[in-house]
Amino acid sequence: MAMLEIKDLRAEIEGTEILKGLNLSMDPGEVHAIMGPNGSGKSTLAHVLTGRDGYEVTGGDALFQGQSILEMEPEERAAVGLFLAFQYPVEIPGVTMTTFLKEAVNSIRKARGEDELDAMKFTKQLRERCKLLNIPEDMMRRSVNTGFSGGEKKRAEVLQMAALEPKLAVLDETDSGLDIDALKTVADGVNRLRSPERSMLVITHYQRLLNYIVPDHVHVMVKGQIVKSGGKDLAHELEAEGYAQFGEEKAA
Amino acid sequence: MSESALQPFHEQYTALTNAGSLPGSALPWLSNLRERGMTRFDELGFPTPRVEKWKYTNLRALERQVFHPATTMTASLGLDRVPTLIGEQAGHRAVFVNGRFRAEMSSLGRLPKGAKVMSFAQALEAEPNLLAEEIDQIAEGQDEQPFYHLNCAFMQDGLVLHVEEGAKIEEPIEVVYLAAADDESLAYHPRHLIVAGKNSEATLVEHHVGIGEANTLANHVTEIRVEPGAKLHHYKLNAETDAAFHVSTLHARVQENAFYDSFTLTTGGQLSRNEPHVKLEGSFADARLNGAYLQRGKQHCDNTTLIEHAVPDTHCREIFKGALEGKGRAVFAGKLHVYPDAQRTDGNQLSRCLLLSNQAEIDTKPELEIYADDVVCSHGCTAGELEKDPLFYLRSRGIPFPVARRMMVESFLAEVVQEITTEDLRQAFLDRVTDWLSRSEQ
Numbered sequence: 001m002a003m004l005e006i007k008d009l010r011a012e013i014e015g016t017e018i019l020k021g022l023n024l025s026m027d028p029g030e031v032h033a034i035m036g037p038n039g040s041g042k043s044t045l046a047h048v049l050t051g052r053d054g055y056e057v058t059g060g061d062a063l064f065q066g067q068s069i070l071e072m073e074p075e076e077r078a079a080v081g082l083f084l085a086f087q088y089p090v091e092i093p094g095v096t097m098t099t100f101l102k103e104a105v106n107s108i109r110k111a112r113g114e115d116e117l118d119a120m121k122f123t124k125q126l127r128e129r130c131k132l133l134n135i136p137e138d139m140m141r142r143s144v145n146t147g148f149s150g151g152e153k154k155r156a157e158v159l160q161m162a163a164l165e166p167k168l169a170v171l172d173e174t175d176s177g178l179d180i181d182a183l184k185t186v187a188d189g190v191n192r193l194r195s196p197e198r199s200m201l202v203i204t205h206y207q208r209l210l211n212y213i214v215p216d217h218v219h220v221m222v223k224g225q226i227v228k229s230g231g232k233d234l235a236h237e238l239e240a241e242g243y244a245q246f247g248e249e250k251a252a
Numbered sequence: 253m254s255e256s257a258l259q260p261f262h263e264q265y266t267a268l269t270n271a272g273s274l275p276g277s278a279l280p281w282l283s284n285l286r287e288r289g290m291t292r293f294d295e296l297g298f299p300t301p302r303v304e305k306w307k308y309t310n311l312r313a314l315e316r317q318v319f320h321p322a323t324t325m326t327a328s329l330g331l332d333r334v335p336t337l338i339g340e341q342a343g344h345r346a347v348f349v350n351g352r353f354r355a356e357m358s359s360l361g362r363l364p365k366g367a368k369v370m371s372f373a374q375a376l377e378a379e380p381n382l383l384a385e386e387i388d389q390i391a392e393g394q395d396e397q398p399f400y401h402l403n404c405a406f407m408q409d410g411l412v413l414h415v416e417e418g419a420k421i422e423e424p425i426e427v428v429y430l431a432a433a434d435d436e437s438l439a440y441h442p443r444h445l446i447v448a449g450k451n452s453e454a455t456l457v458e459h460h461v462g463i464g465e466a467n468t469l470a471n472h473v474t475e476i477r478v479e480p481g482a483k484l485h486h487y488k489l490n491a492e493t494d495a496a497f498h499v500s501t502l503h504a505r506v507q508e509n510a511f512y513d514s515f516t517l518t519t520g521g522q523l524s525r526n527e528p529h530v531k532l533e534g535s536f537a538d539a540r541l542n543g544a545y546l547q548r549g550k551q552h553c554d555n556t557t558l559i560e561h562a563v564p565d566t567h568c569r570e571i572f573k574g575a576l577e578g579k580g581r582a583v584f585a586g587k588l589h590v591y592p593d594a595q596r597t598d599g600n601q602l603s604r605c606l607l608l609s610n611q612a613e614i615d616t617k618p619e620l621e622i623y624a625d626d627v628v629c630s631h632g633c634t635a636g637e638l639e640k641d642p643l644f645y646l647r648s649r650g651i652p653f654p655v656a657r658r659m660m661v662e663s664f665l666a667e668v669v670q671e672i673t674t675e676d677l678r679q680a681f682l683d684r685v686t687d688w689l690s691r692s693e694q
């Protein structure tokens with residue numbers, strides 16, 4: 001069974017149609033990349049999949065392991081194994097990273113009928129994951145994303161993914177704002193999570209990330225549709241030629 | 253104002269004075285004060301919404317009640333233990349039931365030399381001069397406060413805390429005010445006096461709780477003087493029942509280099525009105541007038557504050573934050589008055605409210621009267637729903653909506669609770685916030 005199957009999905013924001021009949025299918029263990037010009041609807045797709053307010057789905061469906069998720073609450077989608085690394089992570093002053101992650105990990109465990117992690121186990125796991133992603137531990141005592149640098153926010157998103165162990169992770173421009181070393185660290189972190197049971201949808205503008213996280217398939221999204229799909233070489237092609245071939249004007 | 257609402261108070265007053273059973277009834281100053289109180293209350297009556305300071309708090313529900321005067325209760329309260337914020341082992345605890353001091357329930361421990369905690373009735377015997385000199389003398393601008401006068405007419409007991417010059421009380425003093433009424437509606441009018449002598453330091457925690465089904469009216473008046481160089485931390489939790497009316501009028505004078513640090517959390521009550529009037533009357537006097545409120549159902553909480561900067565170089569910071577659920581209502585009216593020669597006044601005021609339902613309502617009225625020109629004064633107020641983006645962010649990580657909401661409200665309120673300087677107390681107040689949120693309606 002496919003991990004994710006998107007069928008002719010249409011969605012609008014405030015009456016403007018952004019996703020215009022989008023099709024995509026991902027099998028377990030696969031990494032897919034989506035590339036496409038600014039404003040083509042990549043983040044919209046990520047938000048519609050995770051259940052953010054303000055989008056109206058007007059047609060089609062999205063099936064996660066065969067089950068339609070479009071009617072589910074965001075927290076239910078997380079519980080079945082969906083994760084979004086945000087393009088713009090949100091600051092939440094007054095809630096520490098530790099409190100937040102502990103609540104998140106245990107909420108998901110509870111929803112799956114598993115025992116909650118005790119404080120010691122949780123702290124141990126968190127410490128290990130911080131180390132892997134080169135995140136100083138005292139960042140966990142700070143408020144969620146508050147005052148984090150752009151790169152720190154992105155690393156923190158991957159840390160959350162590592163802590164929540166989703167089945168399907170959507171990474172929305174997790175590479176933007178990272179310096180070269182951080183990009184490697186983040187890519188290593190992501191690669192370590194690759195497994196036959198886990199799929200990843202990587203949204204990016206840069207072929208460079210895909211040198212580190214090598215995708216099985218690359219899709220080009222233009223104006224709310226997937227207009228071309230291919231192997232990892234498609235990314236090189238796009239890097240060289242841009243999106244003009246798909247009827248997009250080059251930026252002046 | 254309806255005459256009939258005043259009638260029972262009048263009859264009760266006559267009965268009490270005729271019986272000569274009021275404490276201190278032989279003291280002329282006290283009898284005069286009571287008499288004047290009754291007369292003035294008669295003239296003013298309960299305030300209607302036409303009275304500017306009561307515009308947003310309607311007292312009809314209170315006026316409809318016939319309150320009986322609370323008498324000394326001897327019957328068991330059906331309480332295993334007295335609720336506490338500081339822990340049963342710790343410190344000093346004075347317990348009042350329906351406004352009367354209960355020595356047998358209190359545990360005042362060993363107070364340091366120079367610190368006195370007494371009941372008002374005890375002080376009338378032991379220190380009549382202290383009361384004669386201070387009661388009704390610290391208060392200012394009380395002429396238009398009907399509840400103040402009602403309190404004067406009926407005052408019988410309350411807390412007297414006197415910290416002498418230089419004395420430092422390390423452990424907090426907790427005063428538990430228990431409102432207990434089961435069969436009939438009860439009213440009582442406790443009168444408190446707190447004098448923090450020169451360079452002294454103390455922490456006072458007021459803990460208002462209630463048991464029983466019947467309505468209560470607790471009409472507190474507190475007079476406070478913080479003398480030069482003294483520090484007084486004054487924290488209050490109002491967690492009375494949904495049947496309780498709570499009116500608290502406070503007059504505080506803060507003298508040179510003194511610090512008055514207050515925080516008021518209101519979670520309980522059917523209708524609560526906190527009306528502190530803080531006068532900074534010595535240079536470099538400093539005050540915190542902070543608070544938080546959590547109201548739901550049909551609860552109503554009104555914080556109407558007045559801060560006067562009477563001399564140059566005084567400082568005050570005021571932050572009130574709250575969250576309202578259901579048909580919860582709140583009022584914040586904060587007046588800041590800077591006298592003509594009070595140069596270099598530093599006064600900040602902030603009111604922020606979260607509306608967790610679309611039937612919840614807050615009325616905010618900041619009022620700045622500034623007659624000096626070299627001042628730094630600011631005020632800000634916001635009211636609105638929970639922000640959507642953080643809420644979605646939390647939920648997208650699997651945190652269920654009610655928990656995500658609780659986390660956000662908690663962090664919103666924690667910002668002002670953090671202002672409590674004693675760590676254990678800060679935690680105790682935060683726990684109360686968490687408790688309230690975990691009992692959420694939605």
Ligand SMILES: Nc1ncnc2c1ncn2[C@@H]1O[C@H](COP(=O)(O)OP(=O)(O)OP(=O)(O)O)[C@@H](O)[C@H]1O
Nearest residue numbers: 013014016018036037038039040041042043044045
């Ligand atoms: N609240 C909104 N109201 C109206 N239009 C919106 C709103 N949010 C997004 N859009 C529009 O939807 C379109 C798709 O936006 P989206 O963020 O999905 O693009 P994207 O492909 O992720 O772009 P980028 O590469 O710049 O991140 C854009 O034209 C954007 O302006």
Ligand SMILES: [Mg+2]
Nearest residue numbers: 042043044087
């Ligand atoms: Mg985007």
